Amino acid sequence: MGLRERKKLATRRALQGAAVRLTLEHGLENVTVEAISAAADVSARTFFNYFATKEDALLGDVPVAPDEEARGEFVAGGPTGVFAEDLVVLLVASLVTSGDLATQRADTALRKQLMDREPQLLPGLLTRFHNVEQGLAGAIAERSDAPADDARSELAAAAAMSAVRHAIKRVPYGSGEGIDELHGRLSESLRMLGEVFAPETDA
Amino acid sequence: MGLRERKKLATRRALQGAAVRLTLEHGLENVTVEAISAAADVSARTFFNYFATKEDALLGDVPVAPDEEARGEFVAGGPTGVFAEDLVVLLVASLVTSGDLATQRADTALRKQLMDREPQLLPGLLTRFHNVEQGLAGAIAERSDAPADDARSELAAAAAMSAVRHAIKRVPYGSGEGIDELHGRLSESLRMLGEVFAPETDA
């Protein structure tokens, strides 16, 4: 990794860090791009070479698409052959982008904190989730040999993302849970989804 | 209805209409608030007395909360007592805001057209859906005597909204379907949801 690339990454991190810190400190309204740039020791114009908007710097590196490798296996019908089970595998792989779970956890906590303080950021976050959902729908459609804009696939993808949010919300704050537990929680959420709307069989 | 109120409503409609027309004609980027205001014969300053942002004028009157009356009956455990069935009733009541289904249909078509042309509007639309979803989650929680932020209720609400999108998407373009058909499609979508994730009973 050359010097140029390392510097760019450093600047990016510096801008993100300054944006988050200043926002939590003074509120987004009271933080100008100029201030963020100054804190990161670059010009205001440079800020916009890295981020399209002020909000972008805050939302940072939220996953935007399913993991490529896991997607391939899912589309091929693997790894187990059971739809719901394989879906969970794909979801977990797509969620855990960085190798480090602890970092991931910290990022999520930070994002939640930002959302509580600055609801204006919600639209952007929802849009990113929506993009992931679209990618997911595409994978599901492909696996089941349906057209890319298949409504049923989109429904399944949307429900799966709902389950993801549900599962994440149920993780205790500050717990040391790993991938296995996340996998379990996701399965549980999906099962619960089936129960809530499945025709009553015990009445 | 006094003259003052009628004039305000007229101005609002004029601004919305001008915004939509000009946007479809020239693209959102090339339409200034000044131009919209001029087309509606008011000052640019007045525009912001009606809408907080340019996008707001375009998204217009998308439903933002469940219908009050239907919500009350749902919370009380009615009208049928079967969760999935009552949920559909609530959803339909919340979706069909205006008495006129044809108008509603036209609005939806127009919104879809706007979304295709101007993806920048998506975040705002998603946020409105999200607000409805939150209201829905509250109603479900209340009906089942759970705390307002109950995770299971939020999961059910999210899944329900997924079904709504799915149902709406499946309505043929330009069809003359009414409330009954919408009701049926929604039930079908919810049932499909249960099937996709329910434990296999036939294998």
Next chain:
DNA sequence: TCAATAATTTCATGCCGTGCAATGTTTCTC
């Protein structure tokens, strides 16, 4: 070391969105 390539900066610009004070317009009261 020098040329090529890429990143940063400076400067200018247009538009958005808001606060404020002034001006019109509708409504209410007598």
Next chain:
DNA sequence: GAGAAACATTGCACGGCATGAAATTATTGA
């Protein structure tokens, strides 16, 4: 109907976001 009170519209000024273009500086590779 006249005048006061309430409300809506307008003009003006301002700060901030976001972008384009050209000049400057830093990195890379030969």
